[in-house]
Amino acid sequence: MGFLSILLPIFSIFAIGFIGQKKIGFDTKAISTMALYLMSPVLVFRTFYTTKVDFDYLYLIIYTFALCFTLIIIVYIISFIKKYSTVETCGMILASSFMNNGNYGTPVVLLLFGETGLDTSIILMVIQQLVMCTIGVYYAAKGSIEGNGIKSALNAVKRMPIVYGAILGGTLHGLHITLGKSFQQAIDLVADAAIPTIMIVLGMQLAKISVKNLAKGKISFSLIIKLAISPVIAYLLTFFLPVDDTVKQIMIIMAAMPTAANTTMYALQFNTDPEFVSSATLISTSLSLATLPIIFTIVL
Numbered sequence: 001m002g003f004l005s006i007l008l009p010i011f012s013i014f015a016i017g018f019i020g021q022k023k024i025g026f027d028t029k030a031i032s033t034m035a036l037y038l039m040s041p042v043l044v045f046r047t048f049y050t051t052k053v054d055f056d057y058l059y060l061i062i063y064t065f066a067l068c069f070t071l072i073i074i075v076y077i078i079s080f081i082k083k084y085s086t087v088e089t090c091g092m093i094l095a096s097s098f099m100n101n102g103n104y105g106t107p108v109v110l111l112l113f114g115e116t117g118l119d120t121s122i123i124l125m126v127i128q129q130l131v132m133c134t135i136g137v138y139y140a141a142k143g144s145i146e147g148n149g150i151k152s153a154l155n156a157v158k159r160m161p162i163v164y165g166a167i168l169g170g171t172l173h174g175l176h177i178t179l180g181k182s183f184q185q186a187i188d189l190v191a192d193a194a195i196p197t198i199m200i201v202l203g204m205q206l207a208k209i210s211v212k213n214l215a216k217g218k219i220s221f222s223l224i225i226k227l228a229i230s231p232v233i234a235y236l237l238t239f240f241l242p243v244d245d246t247v248k249q250i251m252i253i254m255a256a257m258p259t260a261a262n263t264t265m266y267a268l269q270f271n272t273d274p275e276f277v278s279s280a281t282l283i284s285t286s287l288s289l290a291t292l293p294i295i296f297t298i299v300l
Helices: 002-023 028-050 055-082 086-096 105-113 115-142 150-159 161-174 181-206 216-238 245-255 262-270 274-299
Strands: none
Touching (some): 002 181, 002 274, 028 181, 028 262, 055 115, 055 216, 055 245, 086 115, 086 216, 086 274, 105 115, 105 245, 115 150, 115 245, 150 161, 181 262, 216 245, 245 274, 262 274
16 A cells, blocks of 8 residues: 555646646647756756765766666667667667656655665665756757757757756755755745656646557567666666665666656657657556566565
């Protein structure tokens, strides 16, 4: 019941967006743009501003980037064999290489490990946000139909305000600069609304998807990579990192999380196979009801 109590609010927020899109109809691209360029930078700023990062977390940084790039390589191999287009490949990377360790993974870790595991999960969330707003944006822009490949992808990363929000937050934290109470309250209001807005956008996007048009083969590959291969790779990576057993368990569990909801926002913003990415996010989140308990049994 504890695990279901975490998952139920997530699906409830998806449902709000789904029903709203079906009954009213919204411009999802406009709402996605607002969440991406106005709300998410504030969320990332707050995360980097409030989180104390110790040198010991270097191992978590190595782990997160190593896991992400290994999964990307696997996607490239599959795409080469299946002869996927650039758009399809980048869509698969968005759906398969980035984990939902923020609004999903962190509460799960808190449920399993209590306050002792919360610090590790928060640091992993911070690092994952950095990965998402750089590597994630790069592949979303690279796969854009309107873009011109690598050049436009790099330009998209440079234009992304999320990156500068992270730099500004980390800088203020490092310089021990304290924000005024009123300013902090404004930041909290926007930051707290960012993740639910992103999840509502996902629900809206799902309302536009036709099950008949789903690329079942690609979805299957993506789900296998995200829910099965990813935790295995994480398990192998833990052999090379000098961290304690609890941290290793958290790393593996985080790797088994479903696709990050943010990837739908990126796919929608850059028009990088948004139906496929949205579907992979929803299905992987649904299947995690069955896969995560198995991971818990093996790891814990």
